[in-house]
Amino acid sequence: MVSGVKTGSVSPDTDMPDEKARAQILSALRATESIQDYLSLCRKWRKIDRTVSDDGCTKLRVALLSGATTDFLELPLRAELDSFGLRALIHRPDFNTHVAELMDPASATAEFSPQIAVILLGASDITEWPAVGDTEADVAKLADRFVDLWLNNICATFNRETGAEIILGNLHLPPTSSTGHLSRRLPWDRTNFVRRINQLLAERAPKFVHTLDLELLSAQYGVQQWFDPRFWYHAKQPVSFDCMIPLVRDMAGIIAAIYGKTSKCIVLDLDHTLWGGIVGDDGVNGIKIGQGSAEGEAFLAFQNYLLELKARGVLLAVASKNEDANARAPFDTLDDMALKHADFVSFKANWGPKPDSIAAIAQELNIGLDAIIFVDDNPAERALVRQSLPEVRVLEVGDDPSEYPYLLSRSGWLETIEITSEDRKKSDQYAANRSRTELAESAVDYDSYLRSLNQKAVIRPFEPEHFDRITQLINKTNQFNLTTQRMTQSEVEALAASDSTLTAYMRLKDSFGDNGLISVAAGSVVGDTLILDLWLMSCRVFKRGAEFAMANYLLQEAARRGISNVRGLYRPTAKNGLVENLYADLNFEKDGPAEDNGTNWSRTLAEFEPFPVSIEIVEDFA
Amino acid sequence: MTESEVWQRLTSVFQDVFEDDEISLSPETTAEAIEDWDSLTNIQLLIAIEKAFPGLQFSTGEVANLENVGDLVSAIIKRVAT
Numbered sequence: 018m019v020s021g022v023k024t025g026s027v028s029p030d031t032d033m034p035d036e037k038a039r040a041q042i043l044s045a046l047r048a049t050e051s052i053q054d055y056l057s058l059c060r061k062w063r064k065i066d067r068t069v070s071d072d073g074c075t076k077l078r079v080a081l082l083s084g085a086t087t088d089f090l091e092l093p094l095r096a097e098l099d100s101f102g103l104r105a106l107i108h109r110p111d112f113n114t115h116v117a118e119l120m121d122p123a124s125a126t127a128e129f130s131p132q133i134a135v136i137l138l139g140a141s142d143i144t145e146w147p148a149v150g151d152t153e154a155d156v157a158k159l160a161d162r163f164v165d166l167w168l169n170n171i172c173a174t175f176n177r178e179t180g181a182e183i184i185l186g187n188l189h190l191p192p193t194s195s196t197g198h199l200s201r202r203l204p205w206d207r208t209n210f211v212r213r214i215n216q217l218l219a220e221r222a223p224k225f226v227h228t229l230d231l232e233l234l235s236a237q238y239g240v241q242q243w244f245d246p247r248f249w250y251h252a253k254q255p256v257s258f259d260c261m262i263p264l265v266r267d268m269a270g271i272i273a274a275i276y277g278k279t280s281k282c283i284v285l286d287l288d289h290t291l292w293g294g295i296v297g298d299d300g301v302n303g304i305k306i307g308q309g310s311a312e313g314e315a316f317l318a319f320q321n322y323l324l325e326l327k328a329r330g331v332l333l334a335v336a337s338k339n340e341d342a343n344a345r346a347p348f349d350t351l352d353d354m355a356l357k358h359a360d361f362v363s364f365k366a367n368w369g370p371k372p373d374s375i376a377a378i379a380q381e382l383n384i385g386l387d388a389i390i391f392v393d394d395n396p397a398e399r400a401l402v403r404q405s406l407p408e409v410r411v412l413e414v415g416d417d418p419s420e421y422p423y424l425l426s427r428s429g430w431l432e433t434i435e436i437t438s439e440d441r442k443k444s445d446q447y448a449a450n451r452s453r454t455e456l457a458e459s460a461v462d463y464d465s466y467l468r469s470l471n472q473k474a475v476i477r478p479f480e481p482e483h484f485d486r487i488t489q490l491i492n493k494t495n496q497f498n499l500t501t502q503r504m505t506q507s508e509v510e511a512l513a514a515s516d517s518t519l520t521a522y523m524r525l526k527d528s529f530g531d532n533g534l535i536s537v538a539a540g541s542v543v544g545d546t547l548i549l550d551l552w553l554m555s556c557r558v559f560k561r562g563a564e565f566a567m568a569n570y571l572l573q574e575a576a577r578r579g580i581s582n583v584r585g586l587y588r589p590t591a592k593n594g595l596v597e598n599l600y601a602d603l604n605f606e607k608d609g610p611a612e613d614n615g616t617n618w619s620r621t622l623a624e625f626e627p628f629p630v631s632i633e634i635v636e637d638f639a
Numbered sequence: 640m641t642e643s644e645v646w647q648r649l650t651s652v653f654q655d656v657f658e659d660d661e662i663s664l665s666p667e668t669t670a671e672a673i674e675d676w677d678s679l680t681n682i683q684l685l686i687a688i689e690k691a692f693p694g695l696q697f698s699t700g701e702v703a704n705l706e707n708v709g710d711l712v713s714a715i716i717k718r719v720a721t
Contacts, residue, residue, distance in 0.1 A: 053687055057658060088679055247699045248682055258686045 039065045040407050043100040047428070048413035052258045055093070062096045076106040079272065080131035080181070082115035084141045085255035090265055097269035097429075101278040102387065112253060119175045127178050133272055134175060135229070137186040138167070139255055140211075147205035156204040156213070164217040168226060176225045182505055183226045184271055187215040189235035192244050224506040227271055227434050234263055263427060270429030276503060277493035280410060280430045281384050282332035282362070283323065284375055286393035287344055291356065292316050293418070297339055301346040307353025315419040320355035322422035327360055330440025331431060332382065332447060334363040336374035336391075341366045362447040371398050372405040382447065383556030385495060385592065390430055392421070437486050439533040446557060449529035467562060467631040470527040474563065474632045476570040479513035479520040479539075486534045487522055490555060495592040497564070498553040499585070499599065500615075517542050519574055523567055525558055526638060532558055536567050546582040547575045559595075565628040568603050576622045583622065584608065588615035603628070640719050645692075645712055652691045656684050666709030692719050 039062065046058045077098065081087050091107050098105045108129040110118045115136065118126040126134075143163060147156045172183050188211050200206040212232070219228045235243035238260055248254035256264050273279050288295045293305030293312045305313040306320075327333050333356070337344050344366030348358040358364065363381050365374035371393070379386050386408040393399055394416055403411045410430050414421055425431070433440075453470065460466035479487055488506040495501065504512075512518050523536040535558045540549035549571065554564060575583055585600045588611065600618035601607075608617040646664065653662045657675050670676040676684070685702060688711070689695050695718050697705070705711050 053655065053683075053690070056683060057655075060658070089682075247697070247702045250699050251702045252678065252682060254682065258683065 035065050035068055039099075043096065044403060044407075044411065046096055047100055047410075050262060052262060055262055059092045059096045062099070063092060066095075066099070076104045077133065077272075077276075078108065078129060078131045079105050080108045080110075080118075080126050080129060080134045081137075082110060082118060082126065082134060083137035083139065083186075083255065084113045084115055085137065085139050085249075086112055086253045087137065087255075089254070089261060090268075093261065093265040094268060097265050098272060101269060101273035101276075103269075103273060103276060103278060116171060119171050122174075122178045127175070130179055131181045133184060133275070134179075134181045135184045135186065135268060135272075136172070137229075137231075137255060138188055140188060140191065142167075143188075143210075143214075146207060147210055149205055151205040153204045156210065160210065160213050160217055163214055164221055168218065168221055168223065172226050173223065176223075176507070180505070180507075181225075182275055184229050184268065185218060185222070185226050186229040186231050186268075187218050189231050189240055189243055192240045192246070227275065229268060229271060231264070234267060235260070238263060266427070266429040267432065270432035271434065273429075274432040274434045275492065277489075277495075278387070279432050280331075280390045281388040282334055282378070282382060283326070283390045283392060283425075284334045284336050284378055284409075285323070286371075286395065286398065287335060287337040287339060287347075287366070289394040289416070290392060290418075290421075291320060292347060292354075296347055297343045301343075301350055304347060304351075306347065306351060312418065313353070315417070315421075317353065317355055319418055319421040322425070324355055324360065326425075326431065327444055328441065329436050330433070330443045332362045332444060333360055334378045334382075335361050335365060336371050336378065337366045338368055338371070339366040359448065360444070362444055362451075370401065370405075372402055375402060375406060375409060383496070383559060390425075390428070392425070435485055435489065437489060439486055439489075442531070442533065445530065446532060449532075450557060452529050453527070463560075464631070470529070470561070470631070472525060472527045472561065472632040473635050473638070474526070474566055475524045475635055475637055476521055476567065479509065479522060481510075481513075483522055483534055484509055484513070487537050490534065490537050490553065491551070494553040494555060495590070496556050496595050497559065498590075498593050499596055500550055500552070500588045501590050501593060502551050502588075504551075512539055515541075519547060519571065519578070521567065521570055521574070523554075523563060523570075524638065525561070525563055525632070531638075536563055538567055538571055540571070540583075542578070542580060545580055546584055547571075547580045549583065549585045552585075562630040562632055564599065565603075566630045566632045566634065569627045569630065570634075572622060572625050573627065576625060581622055583620055585618040586611055586615055587618065588613050640692075642712070642716060645715050645719070648691055649688065649708070649712065649715070652684070652687050656680065656687050664708045666707070666712065668708040669706060688715070695719055 042058055042062045042065065046055065046062065049055050049058065081090060087109055091109055095105050095107060108126060108131060110126050118124040121127065145159055147159055172185065175181060176183060190208050190211055194200050194208050196203055196206050200208045203209060215232045222228060243257060243260045245254070245257035270279060285291055293316055294303055296304050305316065307313050307317050323333055345358060347354055348356065363378045365378060367374065375389060375391060376386070379389060386406050390410045390412055391402050392412045392414065394414060399411050402409055412424055412428060414424055456469065457466045460469060484506055488504065488509050491504050491509065513520055518539055518541050520539040522534055524534050525532040536554040537551065538549065539551040540547045572583060585605055587597065587600060589597065605618035605620040608619040611617045650662065650664050653664060654660050657673060662673065670681065685697055689697065692715060695715060697714060701714050705714060
């Protein structure tokens with residue numbers, strides 16, 4: 018099914034620049050499901066990784082802890098993280114020292130000071146199993162004790178000492194059962210006990226603990242595929258060779274999600290991807306979709322899976338080589354289609370090259386190319402996109418539509434650490450943006466367009482009900498982001514609680530709908546100076562004057578507190594050139610260089626006049 | 640499968656796993672003789688051999704105790720040679 022990805026097919030020739038060879042190896046790595054090829058690609062990646070200079074870039078520090086052997090996972094995890102743009106340094110303490118390493122504040126792992134600690138639990142971590150015949154209450158007590166030990170004792174201690182976010186891999190179900198199909202009715206049954214523990218570990222997890230659901234993942238592959246007892250007895254290998262790939266991919270996916278590196282949008286081909294046949298040739302009634310043919314049902318299942326993804330916040334778009342009218346016809350006229358035209362935030366059907374369509378979609382949605390997954394049954398189109406837009410994540414698919422949902426689900430590209438109410442409304446918000454664009458095109462000038470939007474904003478200090486969305490925005494925003502300072506929710510909470518900080522979030526509404534919580538800023542007060550070192554805004558509301566409304570709030574609030582100077586920090590990245598001159602636009606003066614090639618800016622509040630904005634500031638949305 | 644076919648196929652598995660086309664095997668070849676053959680690659684090697692010989696599955700005892708290529712070949716022949 019996965020064509021062209023064999024050992025040796027990607028051996029970089031000696032003239033090829035390392036970066037290009039690296040990208041090729043990583044994309045082959047993401048496509049292969051054969052463990053032999055996978056490990057061989059990992060080793061090739063390592064050879065190149067060693068020769069590439071790091072440009073002094075800071076590496077992500079990841080600790081990998083378990084009561085089982087994790088030697089095998091280290092290299093693949095580094096390679097998988099690299100394919101998300103994360104260069105990682107991995108610390109792996111000795112086998113079965115995990116509890117001591119986590120609890121001892123002077124342990125080598127604590128000294129390593131990881132940003133992420135991945136802990137893989139196993140059956141050997143359960144020191145006390147229920148006894149045969151134990152009552153529900155007995156078993157609940159045992160489960161509470163185990164969950165409390167891991168969450169509130171071990172994980173909490175380590176997080177307190179190091180600040181690390183923790184990814185907790187739960188237990189796969191036991192591969193054998195002594196009670197068979199009766200197990201679910203017996204509280205003391207071991208399989209049942211593992212299920213109970215896993216459920217509690219997720220339900221009671223504090224914000225800094227993220228579940229790596231190995232019960233789910235191992236069930237998807239089959240526990241007897243997942244766990245090879247021979248290599249457990251021989252080498253305490255917790256997962257079979259073949260299942261290392263999904264384990265490491267999802268591990269990397271969750272880490273990437275913490276850093277906002279997973280995908281936001283799926284760009285889809287149409288013919289042979291969303292339906293069988295070619296609508297331009299076969300006609301709208303000739304394509305295969307829906308009940309009545311096996312292939313049609315498979316395409317329908319894929320459409321339904323895409324709708325599930327859309328419902329939780331993934332954007333869908335189309336890039337098809339078709340006449341626009343032909344491409345739209347199935348969506349508009351066929352009842353059998355699960356997807357409708359309105360489900361897509363962008364729809365490009367034309368005869369231009371697909372990389373152009375994809376780039377246009379990225380620009381329209383104001384998202385990076387690395388936030389896009391491209392799905393196309395045509396290998397030539399995939400190769401072209403991979404070559405012209407190496408940042409785009411190209412899903413390697415065969416020609417069997419029944420596999421498409423599985424391939425997408427297995428990619429790890431769409432992992433997320435939470436789903437906020439903002440996420441669920443996201444497609445609507447982009448649709449409202451389209452209406453705004455149409456209004457802008459019809460308005461005589463931009464100012465009158467902004468006025469006609471009837472924008473209203475709430476700007477307030479950080480509040481607990483918004484901590485999750487504030488954290489999400491801090492970690493996802495790349496373009497309008499002055500310092501690209503990432504933060505965990507615990508850090509956000511600490512910021513909100515401190516007396517010497519000024520924090521603000523902004524929600525924005527207009528005549529087309531609620532844009533949600535779209536901007537965050539914070540600074541610390543030192544003497545009579547406010548130092549702004551966190552300021553970002555969602556790309557959905559660029560060019561609406563919202564940054565000036567935020568500036569007004571920050572500067573007025575500072576003045577109210579008797580502060581006389583404001584210092585702003587700009588730290589350049591590959592993506593935030595947009596706000597290079599924001600502080601100049603806000604009448605700040607350049608005040609010399611800062612760390613990481615940054616610039617300090619400053620102004621006094623003596624002559625501060627609020628900037629004109631077409632946004633009405635309200636206390637709350639009724 | 641004849642013994643010589645087993646040798647041929649085994650050699651090619653070794654060459655794949657260790658990414659070295661020069662590897663040639665004799666019954667006395669041990670882990671010390673092949674540079675990257677450590678406890679980690681040994682597991683990888685056993686899995687690769689199982690995949691190369693359909694129906695072959697090493698027992699737990701074999702997994703732990705196969706010490707040289709001669710042992711490997713006799714374990715394979717015991718299962719697949721007819």
